[in-house]
Amino acid sequence: MAQQQDAQTRALARARAHGLSIVGRGAWKHGAPFVVVGSASEPGRFHLVTIYPGRLACDCPARALCMHRALAHEDLESAQAKASTSQPLAALSVLQRDVAPLYRDNRPFSIFKQ
Ligand SMILES: [Zn+2]
Numbered sequence: 001m002a003q004q005q006d007a008q009t010r011a012l013a014r015a016r017a018h019g020l021s022i023v024g025r026g027a028w029k030h031g032a033p034f035v036v037v038g039s040a041s042e043p044g045r046f047h048l049v050t051i052y053p054g055r056l057a058c059d060c061p062a063r064a065l066c067m068h069r070a071l072a073h074e075d076l077e078s079a080q081a082k083a084s085t086s087q088p089l090a091a092l093s094v095l096q097r098d099v100a101p102l103y104r105d106n107r108p109f110s111i112f113k114q
Helices: 002-017 067-082 090-097 101-105
Strands: 022-027 033-038 046-052 055-058
Touching: 002 067, 022 067, 033 067, 046 067, 055 067
Parallel strands: none
Antiparallel strands: 022 033, 033 046, 046 055
Protein backbone atom coordinates (compact mmCIF):
# COMPACT_ATOMS: atom_id res chain seq x y z
CA MET A 1 0.00 0.00 0.00
CA ALA A 2 2.77 2.41 1.00
CA GLN A 3 4.66 1.30 -2.08
CA GLN A 4 1.66 2.07 -4.28
CA GLN A 5 1.43 5.51 -2.72
CA ASP A 6 5.10 6.01 -3.46
CA ALA A 7 4.72 5.01 -7.11
CA GLN A 8 1.82 7.44 -7.38
CA THR A 9 3.91 10.27 -5.92
CA ARG A 10 6.83 9.54 -8.25
CA ALA A 11 4.62 9.24 -11.34
CA LEU A 12 3.01 12.54 -10.43
CA ALA A 13 6.43 14.19 -10.03
CA ARG A 14 7.39 12.93 -13.51
CA ALA A 15 4.14 14.28 -14.93
CA ARG A 16 4.87 17.70 -13.40
CA ALA A 17 8.44 17.63 -14.73
CA HIS A 18 7.08 17.01 -18.23
CA GLY A 19 4.43 19.69 -17.81
CA LEU A 20 1.60 17.21 -18.32
CA SER A 21 -1.90 17.96 -17.15
CA ILE A 22 -5.48 16.94 -17.82
CA VAL A 23 -6.51 18.74 -21.00
CA GLY A 24 -9.97 17.32 -21.58
CA ARG A 25 -12.76 15.13 -20.28
CA GLY A 26 -15.47 13.04 -21.77
CA ALA A 27 -17.28 9.75 -21.50
CA TRP A 28 -17.45 6.62 -23.61
CA LYS A 29 -20.77 5.58 -25.07
CA HIS A 30 -20.94 2.80 -22.48
CA GLY A 31 -20.89 5.48 -19.78
CA ALA A 32 -17.40 5.30 -18.29
CA PRO A 33 -15.86 8.76 -18.01
CA PHE A 34 -12.34 9.43 -19.23
CA VAL A 35 -9.76 12.18 -18.96
CA VAL A 36 -7.37 13.26 -21.71
CA VAL A 37 -3.70 13.74 -20.81
CA GLY A 38 -0.88 14.87 -23.09
CA SER A 39 1.90 12.47 -24.03
CA ALA A 40 5.38 13.18 -22.69
CA SER A 41 7.20 11.06 -25.27
CA GLU A 42 5.20 12.20 -28.29
CA PRO A 43 4.31 15.90 -28.15
CA GLY A 44 0.97 16.58 -29.79
CA ARG A 45 -0.37 13.16 -28.94
CA PHE A 46 -2.73 12.34 -26.11
CA HIS A 47 -3.64 9.42 -23.93
CA LEU A 48 -7.07 8.58 -22.61
CA VAL A 49 -7.43 7.37 -19.04
CA THR A 50 -10.77 5.65 -18.55
CA ILE A 51 -12.23 5.77 -15.05
CA TYR A 52 -13.80 2.46 -14.10
CA PRO A 53 -15.16 1.89 -10.59
CA GLY A 54 -12.09 1.18 -8.48
CA ARG A 55 -9.56 1.30 -11.29
CA LEU A 56 -8.05 3.46 -14.00
CA ALA A 57 -7.15 2.19 -17.47
CA CYS A 58 -4.73 4.10 -19.69
CA ASP A 59 -4.22 3.45 -23.40
CA CYS A 60 -0.46 4.11 -23.29
CA PRO A 61 2.03 1.22 -23.50
CA ALA A 62 3.53 1.79 -20.03
CA ARG A 63 3.10 -1.22 -17.81
CA ALA A 64 3.92 0.45 -14.51
CA LEU A 65 1.79 3.22 -13.05
CA CYS A 66 2.02 5.86 -15.78
CA MET A 67 2.00 9.62 -15.45
CA HIS A 68 -1.43 9.74 -17.09
CA ARG A 69 -3.07 7.50 -14.54
CA ALA A 70 -1.26 9.35 -11.73
CA LEU A 71 -2.78 12.63 -12.92
CA ALA A 72 -6.23 11.07 -13.29
CA HIS A 73 -5.91 9.58 -9.81
CA GLU A 74 -4.94 12.90 -8.30
CA ASP A 75 -7.85 14.57 -10.07
CA LEU A 76 -10.29 11.98 -8.74
CA GLU A 77 -8.96 12.44 -5.24
CA SER A 78 -9.34 16.19 -5.31
CA ALA A 79 -12.85 15.81 -6.73
CA GLN A 80 -13.61 13.37 -3.93
CA ALA A 81 -12.28 15.81 -1.35
CA LYS A 82 -14.59 18.50 -2.69
CA ALA A 83 -17.62 16.21 -2.91
CA SER A 84 -19.68 15.15 0.09
CA THR A 85 -18.04 12.25 1.86
CA SER A 86 -21.05 9.96 2.22
CA GLN A 87 -21.47 9.37 -1.53
CA PRO A 88 -18.89 7.03 -3.02
CA LEU A 89 -19.84 8.07 -6.54
CA ALA A 90 -19.91 11.77 -5.77
CA ALA A 91 -16.48 12.23 -7.33
CA LEU A 92 -17.76 10.92 -10.62
CA SER A 93 -20.79 13.18 -10.61
CA VAL A 94 -18.43 16.12 -10.06
CA LEU A 95 -16.45 14.99 -13.08
CA GLN A 96 -19.56 14.64 -15.16
CA ARG A 97 -20.81 18.07 -14.23
CA ASP A 98 -17.97 19.81 -16.01
CA VAL A 99 -17.43 17.65 -19.05
CA ALA A 100 -17.10 19.08 -22.52
CA PRO A 101 -20.23 19.97 -24.54
CA LEU A 102 -19.54 16.97 -26.78
CA TYR A 103 -20.44 14.69 -23.92
CA ARG A 104 -23.76 16.39 -23.32
CA ASP A 105 -24.55 16.19 -27.04
CA ASN A 106 -23.82 12.50 -26.81
CA ARG A 107 -22.32 12.45 -30.29
CA PRO A 108 -19.65 9.87 -30.92
CA PHE A 109 -16.30 11.46 -31.60
CA SER A 110 -12.68 10.57 -31.81
CA ILE A 111 -9.82 12.83 -30.88
CA PHE A 112 -7.59 10.89 -33.29
CA LYS A 113 -9.41 11.81 -36.48
CA GLN A 114 -9.19 15.59 -36.70
ZN1 LIG B 1 -0.57 6.16 -19.50
